[in-house]
Amino acid sequence: MAKRNLTRRQSWRIQKIQEERTERARRRAERAEETLMGGDLGPEQQGRVIAHFGVQVDVEGDDGLIRRCHMRANLPALVTGDQVIWRADNQQGGVIVAQLPRSSELCRPDQRGQLKPVAANVDQLVIVFAPLPTPYSNLIDRYLVAAEQAGLTPLLVLNKADLMQQGEYPELRDWLADYAKLGYRVMHLSAGSGEGLEQLRTALQDRISVFVGQSGVGKSSLINTLLPGVDLRVGELSEATGKGTHTTTTARLFHFPAGGELIDSPGIREFGLTHISHDDLLEGFIEFRPFLGLCRFRDCQHLHEPGCALLQALDEGKISTTRMDSYRHILSSLSS
Numbered sequence: 490m491a492k493r494n495l496t497r498r499q500s501w502r503i504q505k506i507q508e509e510r511t512e513r514a515r516r517r518a519e520r521a522e523e524t525l526m527g528g529d530l531g532p533e534q535q536g537r538v539i540a541h542f543g544v545q546v547d548v549e550g551d552d553g554l555i556r557r558c559h560m561r562a563n564l565p566a567l568v569t570g571d572q573v574i575w576r577a578d579n580q581q582g583g584v585i586v587a588q589l590p591r592s593s594e595l596c597r598p599d600q601r602g603q604l605k606p607v608a609a610n611v612d613q614l615v616i617v618f619a620p621l622p623t624p625y626s627n628l629i630d631r632y633l634v635a636a637e638q639a640g641l642t643p644l645l646v647l648n649k650a651d652l653m654q655q656g657e658y659p660e661l662r663d664w665l666a667d668y669a670k671l672g673y674r675v676m677h678l679s680a681g682s683g684e685g686l687e688q689l690r691t692a693l694q695d696r697i698s699v700f701v702g703q704s705g706v707g708k709s710s711l712i713n714t715l716l717p718g719v720d721l722r723v724g725e726l727s728e729a730t731g732k733g734t735h736t737t738t739t740a741r742l743f744h745f746p747a748g749g750e751l752i753d754s755p756g757i758r759e760f761g762l763t764h765i766s767h768d769d770l771l772e773g774f775i776e777f778r779p780f781l782g783l784c785r786f787r788d789c790q791h792l793h794e795p796g797c798a799l800l801q802a803l804d805e806g807k808i809s810t811t812r813m814d815s816y817r818h819i820l821s822s823l824s825s
């Protein structure tokens with residue numbers, strides 16, 4: 490007994506000594522880092538990552554100034570939109586010392602097919618479509634599913650409303666009426682004529698948004714109108730560092746003059762088009778939810794099984810044929 494106690498005490502002391510050693514090593518590394526950074530670092534303060542350049546990130550402090558910061562080695566990979574704790578150095582740069590918890594993550598597969606976060610703390614997905622190019626209902630549904638999966642509020646924006654004369658595009662009008670009935674917010678506007686832009690500006694306030702939609706629907710036109718001259722503070726900085734080539738590929742955070750933020754990059758615009766699981770897909774069709782788990786067979790595929798609660802809801806008109814077709818279409822693309 491005495492022997493065991495002693496062993497326990499010994500191992501406790503060994504552990505303690507090791508912990509102290511690790512702590513001393515950590516402090517030494519910190520001091521070395523501070524010396525390397527050219528002396529004293531300022532006090533810890535909160536900021537937000539607004540762009541990412543490999544080992545360095547641009548952090549916007551509470552004072553609105555942007556500094557290019559290094560990251561402490563023990564930090565997880567940071568992405569645009571991350572809230573961080575950082576300390577200024579005396580050369581207009583700084584060091585990031587901690588990452589704060591994320592409220593949401595946008596993920597995309599990297600070159601090796603592994604899902605990686607590309608933006609953090611986004612809370613609104615602006616899904617842009619137009620009468621031309623012809624929208625596919627299931628593309629919009631795919632974005633809606635992705636929004637539900639990532640916990641983002643979707644906003645459906647029909648751009649180029651100026652192309653819709655009275656009575657034209659009846660099918661599109663029906664779709665939009667259906668989405669509104671499901672509880673989704675739908676806006677009709679025109680980046681070209683400026684019609685309806687005020688309501689979009691208001692919807693962007695107090696939010697961090699991402700714009701998605703098929704090529705040619707007018708995302709760039711909308712963003713250029715909403716961000717006249719594109720956030721100069723960011724532009725100036727990338728010019729000053731001569732890293733212009735990075736600016737087109739890295740996700741960047743911009744401030745709308747009327748309030749709210751945008752995170753944008755070509756990669757971000759494709760968010761939601763990959764990696765949806767069957768469960769996410771079912772949950773993402775919000776009107777399916779009351780019927781999930783009620784089918785006779787637990788592994789029901791909701792295609793033609795007897796006792797399928799979704800098929801019954803379809804028969805009773807509680808689920809629309811368009812949405813059911815769209816669900817099936819997306820499902821077939823997942824399994825291929």
Ligand SMILES: Nc1nc2c(ncn2[C@@H]2O[C@H](COP(=O)(O)OP(=O)(O)OP(=O)(O)O)[C@@H](O)[C@H]2O)c(=O)[nH]1
Pocket residue numbers: 648649650651652678679680681682702703704705706707708709710711
């Ligand atoms: N009539 C009309 N045309 C518009 C409107 N908004 C954009 N366009 C036109 O639509 C075309 C495509 O617009 P873009 O802004 O490049 O579309 P995008 O979605 O950014 O396309 P990608 O960059 O390929 O993703 C351009 O020729 C625009 O002039 C609008 O409100 N009305």
Ligand SMILES: [Zn+2]
Pocket residue numbers: 784789790791792794796797798799800
């Ligand atoms: Zn079923």
